[in-house]
Amino acid sequence: MPAKKQHRLLEKTIKKNPVYKGGAVDFYVDTVEMINGKTAAREYLNHPGAVAVLPVLDTGEVILVEQYRYPVGEATLEIPAGKMHRGTDSPLKRAREELREETGYTARKIEKLTTFWPCCAFSNEALHIYIATGLVPGKAQPDDDEFLNVRKMPFEKACRLVETGRLKDSKTIIALQACAIKQLRRAGRTP
Secondary structure, rough: OOOOOOOOOEEEEOOOEEEEOOOOOOOEEEEEEOOOOOOEEEEEEEOOOEEEEEEEEOOOOEEEEEEEEOOOOOOEEOOOEEOOOOOOOHHHHHHHHHHHHHOEEEEEEEEEEEOOOOOOOOOOOOOOOEEEEEOOOOOOOOOOOOOOOOEEEEEHHHHHHOOOOOOOOHHHHHHHHHHHHHHHHHOOOOO
């Protein structure tokens, strides 16, 4: 594989400064040299990455999970998701595990939809989104600190929840939109 071309806007790391090492994420305040030769501080969250899965039933319904999210103080509707275990598994393997753990379903087929940075201004997290089909029901096995309600709904209803602002989770919005684009392409109506 060819070496990655360095961009002319690339900043040079002078000093890495871990401020907090947590169980899930780490926080850094690094010193960098900018392209004008001056230095600056760059505060960011170091994250191992995450996966998310849009489960689609043969009926066309999607499966979402409802859970309380402490930082926003609300119960949210989201696609099943979880963080990667540092250096120990692949995104596809982790996506299969999260689907089973949070919903009980296993998938005969899982395809990659996209990968994105949820907030590249202050985090290096990469989130890998998959679509799961050929679903087989089973028993959910959420983590000890996860309390989830599994919700099935038509794809169109989930998209309406995005339009009305009821569904605010970025990974879920991106997954639904990526799936809609894929459907349009299959129908020959590329946006």
